[in-house]
Amino acid sequence: MESLIIEGTSKTPNVVFERDNGKLEIKGRSIPENSIEFYKPLVDWLEEYAHSPLDRTEVNVHLEYFNTSSSKCILDVFKKLETIHKNKYDVQINWYYEEDDEDMLEAGEDYESIIRVPFKMIEIVD
Amino acid sequence: MSFNINEYYSNLSKGDVILAYKGSITSELINEVLEAVEGKLEDGNEDGKTRKKLYNVLVESLQNLYHHIEETHEGIDEDLDPKFGILVIEKDSDGDYKVITGNFVSVVKTKFLKEKIDKINSLSKDELKDMYKFILNHQKISAKGGGGLGLVDIARKTGKKMLYNFYDYNEKYVFFDLQILI
Numbered sequence: 001m002e003s004l005i006i007e008g009t010s011k012t013p014n015v016v017f018e019r020d021n022g023k024l025e026i027k028g029r030s031i032p033e034n035s036i037e038f039y040k041p042l043v044d045w046l047e048e049y050a051h052s053p054l055d056r057t058e059v060n061v062h063l064e065y066f067n068t069s070s071s072k073c074i075l076d077v078f079k080k081l082e083t084i085h086k087n088k089y090d091v092q093i094n095w096y097y098e099e100d101d102e103d104m105l106e107a108g109e110d111y112e113s114i115i116r117v118p119f120k121m122i123e124i125v126d
Numbered sequence: 127m128s129f130n131i132n133e134y135y136s137n138l139s140k141g142d143v144i145l146a147y148k149g150s151i152t153s154e155l156i157n158e159v160l161e162a163v164e165g166k167l168e169d170g171n172e173d174g175k176t177r178k179k180l181y182n183v184l185v186e187s188l189q190n191l192y193h194h195i196e197e198t199h200e201g202i203d204e205d206l207d208p209k210f211g212i213l214v215i216e217k218d219s220d221g222d223y224k225v226i227t228g229n230f231v232s233v234v235k236t237k238f239l240k241e242k243i244d245k246i247n248s249l250s251k252d253e254l255k256d257m258y259k260f261i262l263n264h265q266k267i268s269a270k271g272g273g274g275l276g277l278v279d280i281a282r283k284t285g286k287k288m289l290y291n292f293y294d295y296n297e298k299y300v301f302f303d304l305q306i307l308i
Contacts, residue, residue: 010157031160031185033153033192065178067185068275071262100175103182103283110255114263 001052004045012038013063017045022054026077027062030070039073046080053084062096062124063104071107078115085117094120129293129301131206138226141216151191151211151229160184163215179283180215180223180308186276187227187306188213195229200298202230212303228303236292236300243304246277247287254282284308 001019008014013028032038049057059081066074078093085091093115095108105121112119135148144166145159163184167177191211212228231239249257258278265274281288289305 010161031189033156033189065182065185067182067189068279069189071275071279075262098174101178102175103178106255110259110262114259 001048004041006041015042017042017049019049022057023060024057025060025062026074027060029064030066030074032067032070035067035069035073039070039076043073043076043080046077046084050080050084050087053087053089056090057081057084057092059091059093060096061093061108064098066107075111075114078111078117082115082117091117092120093117094122096122096124099123099125129295131301134228134293134301135212138212138214141218141224144215144217144223146214148210148212150207150209151188151195151213152209153192156185156188156192159188159213176223176308180225182283183225183280183306183308184215186280187225187304190276191227191229196232196299202296202299223308225306225308226303228301230295230299231292231302232298233300236302239302240290240292242274243277243288243290246281249281251282251285254278258282280306 003019004015004017006012006015008028011029011032013026013030015026017024026042030038061074081091081093093111095111097104097108105123108119108121112121131148135146138146145163147155147159149155160181164181167180172180191213192209195209195211197208210230212226214224214226216224216226218224246254246257258275261275261278277288284306286307289307291303293301293303295301
C-alpha cells in the first residue's frame, strides 16, 4: 500500500497520508462544490489502511475554511479512524485552529463530541 | 407585471456595495467572487474574524444557490441566463456586512423553504449547534451538497436572524431573496 498525496488547490486541501509512519495530514481549504468526489480517495485509502494500521496513527487537520458539504465527508474520514481506534490501535486527531477562530475551534469540538477518538485542539498563534 | 428583476436589482445596491452580480451561478463564478472579495477584504483593514465569517457565509450562500437554483425558467419572459441568480455584498451604515442572494424558486418549494428558515431563525445558539450536529451525523450527504446544513451553518456563524422575501412572479415561480447580516 502506498502513501496518498494530493496537492492542494484554492478549493481543496493538501493531503499527505503516509503509510510508513502513520502520519496523516489534511491542510488548507476545503470548499469544493462536490466534496464527495474529492474525499472518496481519502476514505478508500483509510478503508484499506484499517486492515493493517500502524500501532499509532496521528492525524493533523489544519483547515483554514471548510464548507458544509466537506463537513460530512470529514466526518466520514473520522469514522474510518474511529474504526481503527475501536480495534485497539492508538489514534490521535490534532485539530488546528488559528488564534481567535472560535468557529473553527467549535467545529473541532463538534467532531470531538460525535467521534470516539482522542482529539487535541491546537491553537496556532502567529 | 408585479415583479421586475431589473428594477429590483437596481434598488438593491444602496449601501456601500462591495460586489454586485446578476447572471449564471457557475462554479467558475463562485471562484471569481471568492477571489475578488478576499482581495478586497485584505486591502481593507477588516479584522480576521469578520473576514472569515464573511468568507464562510459567502461560500455557503453561493453554493446553496449553485446547488438549488433552477436550470431553466419556464414561462419567465425576461431574457435570463440559465441558472440565474443574484448576489450583492454590501457594507451598511453601521459597518455590518450584508450578503443578499436572489433566485427564482418554483411555487411548490416556497412552503418548505419558508418553514426551514423560520425554524432556524427561532432557534438559540445551542439549539442550532444541536441541529447542526444532528444533520451532520444522521443525514446522508447528497450530490447536491451538505444535505441542508448550509443555512444552519450560516445562522450559527452569524448569530443573526436571516431575512427573506418572496416576490410573486407568475403561476410557476416566485423570486426569493435571502438577506444575511454578518
